[in-house]
Amino acid sequence: QVQLVESGGGLVKPGGSLRLSCAASGFTFSDYYMSWIRQAPGRGLEWVSYITSSGSIIYYADSVKGRFTISRDNAKNSLYLQMNSLRAEDTAVYYCARVGYYDSPDYWGQGTLVTVSS
Amino acid sequence: DVVMTQSPLSLPVTLGQPASISCRSSQSLVYSDGNTYLNWFQQRPGQSPRRLIYKVSNRDSGVPDRFSGSGSGTDFTLKISRVEAEDVGVYYCMQGTHWPWTFGQGTKVEIK
Numbered sequence: 088q089v090q091l092v093e094s095g096g097g098l099v100k101p102g103g104s105l106r107l108s109c110a111a112s113g114f115t116f117s118d119y120y121m122s123w124i125r126q127a128p129g130r131g132l133e134w135v136s137y138i139t140s141s142g143s144i145i146y147y148a149d150s151v152k153g154r155f156t157i158s159r160d161n162a163k164n165s166l167y168l169q170m171n172s173l174r175a176e177d178t179a180v181y182y183c184a185r186v187g188y189y190d191s192p193d194y195w196g197q198g199t200l201v202t203v204s205s
Numbered sequence: 206d207v208v209m210t211q212s213p214l215s216l217p218v219t220l221g222q223p224a225s226i227s228c229r230s231s232q233s234l235v236y237s238d239g240n241t242y243l244n245w246f247q248q249r250p251g252q253s254p255r256r257l258i259y260k261v262s263n264r265d266s267g268v269p270d271r272f273s274g275s276g277s278g279t280d281f282t283l284k285i286s287r288v289e290a291e292d293v294g295v296y297y298c299m300q301g302t303h304w305p306w307t308f309g310q311g312t313k314v315e316i317k
């Protein structure tokens with residue numbers, strides 16, 4: 088069955104960096120686009136970034152453009168999110184999601200919490 | 206960005222009764238290929254979101270048939286024909302027609 092397991096979250100000071108990872112299994116990772124979506128505590132969902140299966144096309148939300156970098160390693164079945172210059176407003180649970188047919192997130196991981204605080 | 210507006214934001218429902226959630230977009234969600242990329246997600250307490258409906262009205266595998274989606278253009282609805290206890294949670298609409306993807310604020314469904 089499809090499994091997405093995020094890791095790498097934690098407490099970081101404003102201006103700091105963090106790298107999130109998402110280990111995928113149960114499907115052919117290299118065939119699928121992937122995405123990161125976040126949810127601030129007690130708030131709604133916000134799309135963060137998207138990457139095609141080969142990594143040739145990447146999109147970012149304006150709120151993270153220039154600070155976050157999405158990447159993938161198809162040989163390792165893994166998705167990454169490098170987060171630099173973190174701000175308090177980046178505090179959220181970050182979900183890794185598979186982009187299924189019809190270009191929509193059809194499977195989500197359990198999420199990893201990123202807290203940006205001094 | 207396309208703004209997705211859900212109503213109501215809170216929906217107390219009696220078990221066994223129907224429930225309906227509205228989602229309106231600030232622009233048409235019809236893509237150039239003729240498809241409408243409107244999705245519905247359920248987030249139960251303490252869980253990750255789960256997709257229920259894609260392309261307006263298509264149920265995902267394993268989703269009970271008491272859930273149905275309808276609508277067109279800018280106006281969409283998620284209906285639960287008879288609410289069960291396991292349906293408690295927050296429901297989000299999401300558009301995938303225009304970049305960036307955007308979500309509604311969420312509708313909290315609770316049992317009266």
